[in-house]
Amino acid sequence: MNADELMPALGQATGETVQMVFWSALLTLILGLPLGVLLVIADRGGLVPVPPVKALLGGVVNVGRSLPFIVLMVAILPFTRLVTGTTIGTVAAIVPLTLGAVPFYARLVETALRGVDREVVEAAQAMGASRLRVIGRVMLPEALPGLVAGLTVTIVALIGYSAMAGAIGGGGLGDLAIRYGYQRFDTAVMVVTVVLLVVVVQVVQSVGDLVARRLSHK
Structure with a gap:
């Protein structure tokens, strides 16, 4: 692939990667945050202790x-087709990306919430705050730096997952690297896509760390 062909291909592939990661990260936040909260509040000693529910959610x-x-991408191909109408392309890749990231982020949310000082939670309860207010006004704000750090780690993982999605035609930089860099033995394409992925990861990690540090200082 010559330079005139490479630049437009890189631009399109980078846009597809950003699209996959953005939407899967947003869906992961929407689904993973409440799941992580449930893992904490349903545990023994939680705000709404229901050990069987905690055990079930924890197992899932x-x-x-x-x-x-x-393996997950291949295993849920029928579900991906049901949701998106196809099993290839950027939109189809968002389904396995989200399903793969939600459990990962939920555990990070659980860890962040367990780091909240229990005395602060008990003080809010003693003042008559409802369970929902304790979660929304105490636990989540107190755990916010950890939640942001966990989301950053998850987004970085999603970037790596999106590259693997190229193995089944998911589009993005991974697809470009496989089709041109690997299958056509084009070393230049492989090197450029790897460098781009590293740069994207560094930017995401730096921004996430900066936001988490600022939140922890407030």
Whole structure:
């Protein structure tokens, strides 16, 4: 692939990667945050202790985290087709990306919430705050730096997952690297896509760390 062809291809592939990561990260936040909250409040000693629910949710999360992403992508192809109408392309890749990231982020949310000082929670309860207010006004704000750090780690993981999605025609930089860099033995394409992925990861990690530090200082 010559330079005139490479630049437009890189631009399109980068846009597809950003699209996949953005939407899967947004869906992961929407689904993973409440799941992580449930893991904490349903546990023994939680705000709404229901150990069977905690055990069930914990088991589902553990299964989701234990599956290698490439296996998950293939295993849920029928579900992906049901949701998106296809199993290839950028939109189709968002489904396995989200399902792979939700359990991962839910555990990070659980860890962040467990780091909240229990005395602060008990003080809010003693003042008559409802469970929802304790969660929304105390637990989540107190755990916000950890939640942001966890989301940053998850987005970085999603960037790596999106590259693997190229193995089944998911589009993005991973697809470009496989089709041109690997299958056509074009070393230049492979090197450029790897460098771009590294740069994107560094930018995301730096921004996430900066936001988490500022939140922790407030």
